[in-house]
Amino acid sequence: PASTAIIDSGTTNSRIYLVDDSGAIAASAAKKVGVRDTSITGSRDTLRNGLTALFSEILAESGIPLSSIRFAIASGMI
DSSP: OEEEEEEEEOSSOEEEEEEETTSOEEEEEEESOOHHHHHHHSSSHHHHHHHHHHHHHHHHHHTOOGGGOOEEEEEEOO
């Protein structure tokens, strides 16, 4: 099972990768939501809600339980 969540959020798109202890990608997902949405709406809610939904989706689709994720890191424009 995956132990690390890597969040890459850019200007218009965000991606999440779940990586196991050997460094292999166990699951990945992407969504059209990014930092640009924060500028357009004047609020972080669209980005926050989009990333939350994406994270929930990747866990559900991969069957990886949240309890197995020990570490998360975010990079990019976020």
